[in-house]
Amino acid sequence: MLEGFVPFPEDFARRYRERGYWRDRSLAQEFSAVFARHAPRIALIDGERRYTYAQLDALSDNLALNLLALGLRPLDRVVPTLPNVAEFVILYFALQKLGCIPIAALVTHRHAEISQFVRLAQARCCVYPASVREQGGEFRFAPVIERIQAEQPCLQLRLVLGEAGPGEHSLRALIERPAAQPAARLREIRIDPADPCIFQLSGGTTGIPKLIPRTNNDYAYNSRVAAEVAGVTGDSVLLLVLPIAHNLPLACPGIQGFLFQGATVVLHANTRPAEMFALIERHGVTHLKVVPALLIRLINDPAAAGARLDSVRQIQSGGQRMQPEVRLRTRQLFRNAFVQENFGMSEGLLMFVRPDDDEEVQLQTCGRPVCPDDEVLLIDDEGREVPDGEVGELACRGPYTLRGYFGVPEYNARQFTPDGFYRSGDLMRRHPSGNYIVEGRKKDLINRGGEKISAEEVENLILMHPAVQNVACVPMPDAAMGEKMCAYVVLKQGAALDLPALTAFLKAHEIARFKLPERLEVLPDFPVSTFGKVSKKTLGEWIAARLADEARAAAAG
Template identity: 30%
Template sequence: MNYGKKLRPVQEKTIDIWLGERFKANRNKTAIVEGINRITYGELEKKINQYGCYFKRRGISKGELVVLRIPNVKEFVFGLLGLIKIGSIPIVTNSLFGENELKGIFDKTDASTLVFYDKDEVSLRIHKGRASRQICKIAVKDIAEGLKEDTENIIEENKELDSIALLMLSSGTTGVPKLVPITHRMIYWHIYGYNQKFQFTSSDSYLACLPLAHKVGLYSPGILNVFFAGGKAVLCSDLDCDDIFVQVEKENITITALVPTLARIWNQYLNQECGYDLSSVRKIIIGGSLVDESLVTKLIEKVECEVLPLYGATEGLALYSIYDRSNLGDAVGYHYSVSGYEEIRIIDENGMDVLNGEEGELIIRGPFTIQSYYNQDVSMKDKFTSDGFYRTGDKVRWDSTYGYQVQGRITDQINRSGEKIEPREIEIFISEHPNIDEAVVVGVEDFLMGERICAFIMTADEKINLSHIRKFLMEKGLATYKLPDQLVKIDEWPLTSVKKINRVKLREIANNTAGKEKI
């Protein structure tokens, strides 16, 4: 396979069109496996139509925004594609989101419906959005009870290629997440390019370990790529290694995607004689955060397959490389883009291209890269250039041997197990505590998570500990994955030469043994 080859779809299609073709061609073939449930392509089509009809009966119309908060279960697929079928626009959210994040989405959009999996406390506490709009809440259980066999009233709304198919959350969130508009054309380019270069076929069985609400879990590449190829998607919500490897054996899994945290857990588990047969696996994709050559090498040695590190962003960045036994131990870089039609530059602080080998910010413009966020009414000069390039905020250099090598972040964003977190949001919430004078949050390098969240606080209250802080933040409605993993009490802030808080020094303090508390 020529991974550097340029690929352009001969004919671009909306999700409805190409899905309909796959339903017709693979009607009796298994599309989804979830636990004991096995769903054929024909049954999947019927469920999507039933969900679409149900949503229309509930008054959801074409162009309407609907917040979707469902974990890795079959109902996520039914709900997402049912909404797209009737022309509404699902806002795909993390099922771990707390009340604060969900309220923020309703406050900044015209969405008035929340579709969620179970009647959990977070979902039930959401009542009003912008201009005190009442929120209609639909639980999956209610949908299942309200489905009807008759789907003759389903009307497949005509859609333009450049119309928005769904809204996803930005890779980097500053407080309330920015919404990324994903069009039918963008999804088709992603799927077509990945399926060609990663060689997805109708014989593939894909294990969906990562959240379907993430780009890598959904289409870059994810379950939509599997459906496009006519293969089988095995949904996995339990990340216990025994459960996962049983599924690998039982379903003859050929492709899966992991975040580095999960890949490290696999490596640790496979150091033991576990006795599982993983020989069916031919490709493991690793995305969400940066990986090192040691992780890649160990995974290749233990699973004996190709490992494909993936570097990307929901905004439309996607670079990757291929590693196998022929290049074990090579430094990890990213050689290839998905289509080859992307324009990629590395610029200095003045916006000028740097020389090869020099570090700078990676920026990209291409056929599936956005040029603005949805409904964003503030300046985005820090995210987009005047000529339409997306600014990643990543410090990168080009190496002729290893490709694009990511050196770190230009900003202080934290990447915890693939979730991108803005420290300032957590700092603001901690500072609302009546007995805390000041708070600073930093990301600290962590073997398992990539980065852990460390909160530094100034307080005279000796009773405040990590458990207390986490409970306080949960009561504020913060998502669980944003809760600090470590707490350090400090009497004086280390400062830089220009009298700013020295976050580099704070990271060093967090790594020392004295004065730190971790979960």
Template identity: 35%
Template structure:
């Protein structure tokens, strides 16, 4: 019989035998996120749990467990008053503030499923999420540079009349609702619907860092995500004396649950919401709250190292820096302890599930030179060649994986799922890796074309398709070029019709902005060639093109580089 619970709509379940296996081995529990959170906060009613900017980016706010739980319930009752209820989907697009955590858990209190949009997403992605999930509300916060949320709200309301509520965490939302206006003063002690949802159902929908087209959505269940956070906290040795700084955008899987803010709550650690990962801001927050653990992507590590060389290292409370999102080069890895004064933990994972960590007991060579080994003893991985055959240990191949916190299918994406999963449930990650005899993985690259720009993943295919719509463009290729600030910058290489004036970088960016794409996907530079080099099978020879551009631009930069 088909499950009619809306929390299972769009979820590809694990096979019954595996469900029983994970439960029997204590991997999966029977609590949902709402029940779990209430238990954690009731044990810490007087203890500081959360610090950071409050609603509408108000100044520093410190909340005890009891105060945080009260704010969550106040907002939950307010959201219920406007009609949000169990099984609804809501697109959540908020920056790093205490209001993010209050809102996330207020939605879960109602049994509402948050769709975790990123601060950099724009109209194109938000419309996609709303239409795909039939979301009843879009909930956003001001503060993202260059983003007019009121205007975007107007555009969404015009494009999707079915979108009932537009709520913005600001002091003046124009024709829309402000988030703080929904905080109710008088609330009851009744249990809201989120306490009764099935832990096997969807808790939230994460955004993929996918390689093609619009982002896919990743259904994470209460059971698998709680395990994800708790097991990660164990590997990071988090405890009640720790303080976790959320520096990367909180809607990312990494700062959310690896171990992130969920792992901190599970371990009795406190949380600090940092609105920017820049060292100027982050170092101040570390000092203010005695932060002990945080997470960065490699480009930000290099920014922190440069800042530390001039201004001094972060406060000595910081004991552990996690680095993930892209491969960290060994030269940078070796600098972290002597220059930042803290230990390094490399993390290689994906919002789809599988996480790999280096451990504190690993030799320095493995911590600095590998991306860790799987989190769970029940994680299954295969490293295969182009024919799907396992390669010998130490040889490069594509990583396939399945396990107790790795999805079995993207949300409402049947065609993508047929390509992305094997018949026996392995997820084809697209990551090229080697596995050492120790079990540690070394990431070698991607099977499919993406650019790792800072903390974000830029789909080459999606950007090329949009650029091809520009008048007079005969051919286009998007490539990633090395960049000290971002890891890679986005370079659009254009082939124009004869006698066509060359568009400027600003013109191209303006066109793409009008198309509503995420800001982080905008090209950082333009290049022009007469024709694109091709491989023997007719594909763009991207590495050859990268080499050509680098050589031709060593001394000049006529188009300029615009970092944003």
């Protein structure tokens, strides 16, 4: 067993097997049957490139064999930071065939995040594009990964999507170059279905993200049951523009769930509405995955007026709560689509609204669990269940919810109850229908368009600025993104700081751009709670009120 991994207790594992949730097959075995059953069908579309199930199988076989020749072995950890391209999918299945564990990093991550992932997981391999465009120019990954390799001796392999430089291997060459070993060599690899198949990333409140081990057994079930509840069939076509390694696009039901059903996944690397509308028309897209911020852009874009969108049957929204007005306007644009609110966490539990829920339930709730054996409690600070209808912290356990983060036993002792319920930090209330309503969160997070930002992580960096005495980062409301980050600072005597200077300072620390504060407020001191702590609640109310005043002033003239 991988050191640092917390397995499911044996009595629960036995129950999940007996009830058919776990089939004791690795993801490689699960998809071997899928690839054979749907061999001639189109599995994947990326621009002008189309891949059948058989081709996806053969290319991932070949890549796996070439990675095996480079020394990768079962349970080795790999950090891919790739955009929404076919190479990610081929790599993902190649790693599953080897029993390697990908870490669900993003193409927007930079040195601060990637180096943490490598260190935490003791990763042996990084996979990255040669460069990506970003505001202000082009970002090249190689110098960053070279530095991480020098800092972390565990990192031995660097694979690049693009022209390979010194010390790098070309990912495309490894996919296309005939392997020296036969594909039968992969069938000799033994993968324990109870072992992790991926490390998803927590949206934790600490500066260091936690690694979420998802096992072969639980991740396969996660995708199968999500596909069932989301109405995925062999005729379904998914347009995927959300970051491909996130839990929702990858597995809820995502790529895994759609391929389980013999469906087609269309990949696209940006969220421009006009391009999305064109892809929907061209490919007869039936399913979309969005966050509310993206959905708001779609329904307000001028290109929507002339778009033919009748093929869309379901729009799955996650990442943050959708306002009822957004849902109602979406129905006007996508006339044949069911807008499915859902609540999900990379740690496991999924809740989906169902098509047969009453109108009020669809508009007000985030759904209910997808599995009969999802156990949900709403608890107070002492761990006691709150009365029905009152707000409590969501705690859960079940056949696809983790039993512990990777390698952090002390943290796990705080985040899990003695009987194995995961304390999520999300505040919820149970609706009389049995669905749940999100009421907020206990965690200190900013939810920017579905990307969870740890306030503590950014605060720790801002405190390093020579002008800053104290800092508190809080969410501020935003019509498009849901929330953005406002940094409140107390400056040292005689010091000055503006937002461009703060942004430049944070960029020098190489964090992902979506974590940068988008407003700076300077105060002489912070408000405090009755316990003497900085009152972020008060700060949040202040910035919300100021934004409302500014909006009223702008409207008045």
